[in-house]
Amino acid sequence: MTVTTDRNHLGTEIFDELTRILARTDERVRMELIDGKLRSKVVPDGDHGRIIEWLLRICMQSRPELFLYPDQGLKVQAYRSGRARPDGSLAPSGAFVGQGEWVDPGPVLMAVEVTSYDTDTDTDTDTDTDTDARDRTEKPRAYAETGIPVYLLIDRDSCEVTVFSEPDGVRYESARTVPFGKTVVLPDPVGITLETEQLKDWVR
Template sequence: MMPIEDFEELAEAAPDAVRLEFVNGRVRTKEPLSIEDFEELERRAPETVRLEYLNGKLEVKAPQDGNHSCIHAWLTRQLLLQCPGHGLYPFSGVKTQTDRNGRARTDGAYARRGHFKGHGEWSDPDGILMVLEITVRDLGTNQRDRIDKPIGYAGAEIPVYLLIDRDNNTVVVHSEPKDGRYRQIVSHPWGSPVDIPAPVGITLDTTELKDYAD
């Protein structure tokens, strides 16, 4: 849930054309939001608020906790050991959906080293091999991470979407994007080996993830 103090600061900073409301701890827009208005709102947002625009809806990315950070560090180590020429770039802003009018703040974007050099706040998805999301204890997690983001990432033809699901203690691999959907979705329990298909092409040892079960 978003603190009311953060909402009030965001609402005060919002452009005149953007009217916000606060319902059940979540921020919403009273009218449809253009991508230009979203980007202006995001630029004006306080540092404590990270905004996303998913399938036409304004979302606030929930803050991470300690286990979230440990899981991110675990995956970064695994990827670096197996593919030293690539990197997992945290909190990358990515343009999503078929029309590229979505804006997702990923937990990680996996690409060749130096890929994001010279990019602005929101990067085109071309050249990103995989995106990462790690669920948090938040009421919007199901809709955001399991429904809206797979649609947005598949629409942008990002080859792999890796979801580390802390509610179910699973690693979910989405691959083969086509027509705005991932055609392959495979769920693995924590502790089992996880094959990440091409163009990533590695196998993750997920034993350590069991240390971070909530």
């Protein structure tokens, strides 16, 4: 489900109230606010969760001082006017202690999204928008505006991994895509090498 206003973008105060209401009615749905649009992320399937587990283990083995926080709410975009829940946020251990549901993204070294197979419906335009298309288009822009150094997209439809880096405040200047099975390097400040062969086991 995607909900947008006709003329004005949804503000964070209205968004926060809507998420509180929705949390009481359907715990399976997680809400985001990207470019003023209210969007939902359905609870992921088992293979999606397995990919996050795989990545979490690699990160902890390679960089034990860091932790990959699943579904941590981040204040994103210019002026922190957006709200996103990356599938994973790589940051120093304990980086978000004492903060609420939506945290300062400053400590985040890498945001991670794994594409889902469900679809969203845009109620303003009556067109279907795939959740994974949002991960490819809207999220890179939002995370680049936020200044998150690396964005890792694991695309289960195309069976590819894309590493976005070098944010300039508007977009990522570098994007490298490799098929599942190839080795890919997550650049500094992450500094982790991924062997992606196992990802082939967790796609439809």
